[in-house]
Amino acid sequence: MKTNIPEIRTINVIRYVMPLREGGSLPAIAEADDGFLYVLKFRGAGQGSKALIAELIGGEIARALGLKVPEIVFANLDEAFGRTEADEEIQDLLKFSVGLNLALHFLTGAITFDPVVTKVDPFLASQIVWLDCLLTNVDRTCRNTNMLLWHKELWLIDHGASLYFHHNWQNWEEQALKPFSMIKDHVLLSQAKEMSWADKKSREKLTPELIDSIVNLIPESWLLIDAPFHSLDEHRNAYSRYLISRLSHSEIFVNDAENARQSII
Numbered sequence: 001m002k003t004n005i006p007e008i009r010t011i012n013v014i015r016y017v018m019p020l021r022e023g024g025s026l027p028a029i030a031e032a033d034d035g036f037l038y039v040l041k042f043r044g045a046g047q048g049s050k051a052l053i054a055e056l057i058g059g060e061i062a063r064a065l066g067l068k069v070p071e072i073v074f075a076n077l078d079e080a081f082g083r084t085e086a087d088e089e090i091q092d093l094l095k096f097s098v099g100l101n102l103a104l105h106f107l108t109g110a111i112t113f114d115p116v117v118t119k120v121d122p123f124l125a126s127q128i129v130w131l132d133c134l135l136t137n138v139d140r141t142c143r144n145t146n147m148l149l150w151h152k153e154l155w156l157i158d159h160g161a162s163l164y165f166h167h168n169w170q171n172w173e174e175q176a177l178k179p180f181s182m183i184k185d186h187v188l189l190s191q192a193k194e195m196s197w198a199d200k201k202s203r204e205k206l207t208p209e210l211i212d213s214i215v216n217l218i219p220e221s222w223l224l225i226d227a228p229f230h231s232l233d234e235h236r237n238a239y240s241r242y243l244i245s246r247l248s249h250s251e252i253f254v255n256d257a258e259n260a261r262q263s264i265i
Helices: 048-064 088-095 122-135 181-185 195-205 208-215 232-248 250-264
Strands: 010-019 028-032 037-041 072-077 099-105 147-150 153-156
Touching: 010 037, 010 088, 010 099, 028 072, 037 048, 037 072, 048 072, 048 099, 048 122, 048 208, 048 232, 122 181, 122 195, 122 232, 122 250, 181 250, 195 250, 208 232, 232 250
Parallel strands: 010 072
Antiparallel strands: 010 028, 028 037, 037 099, 072 099, 147 153
């Protein structure tokens, strides 16, 4: 199977438009030098560059599966950018985020997905549940769906709470083989009736070569921060090995998700 190597553009932020205060890490809408608006995620925010790594890996894996994700770009923030910002909290955030950050194309006019109003195709629901099991994404619940409807299509956003194992690298090999118990709270779990088929098709697409190519997108400046590795290659290899191992044993989280779904229907 041919591996489509993902590519990430780099833009320069030229204008801070407004904060999105519903996000715990104070993301913002910003304008870039290409004329487009983006949702900007800062490496100087609470979870630091690890949230950006999770966003990058999660978003690009979702895209590789054929799911709709806004374009992800690297976003340069100049040292002088925040000097005119009146809000001290935002000014500090901008100061600590000088350099390379991450942003997603802003979907103008998109509305938040409401599970009461909109029903999702069972295979699509299963794909998304499968993805969040793989990524251990704790943040796709009824309280915060992290999905948008744009032009009548479902788009996935905000994977920064994924891969929570990397906030503590202890026993990360064992973590790769564990089920994802928090899937019981997933907003689409009750509609995910085709998990086995989603598992088969997803594993066909996510080859080890593709996983490596996505992990290799992580900028050097985001790595080797609060992690027990001696080199960039060792750090990247740990992400790849975790994901490939989890893929190889996907029946663990697929069975757990199916059992959780059966308990709520």
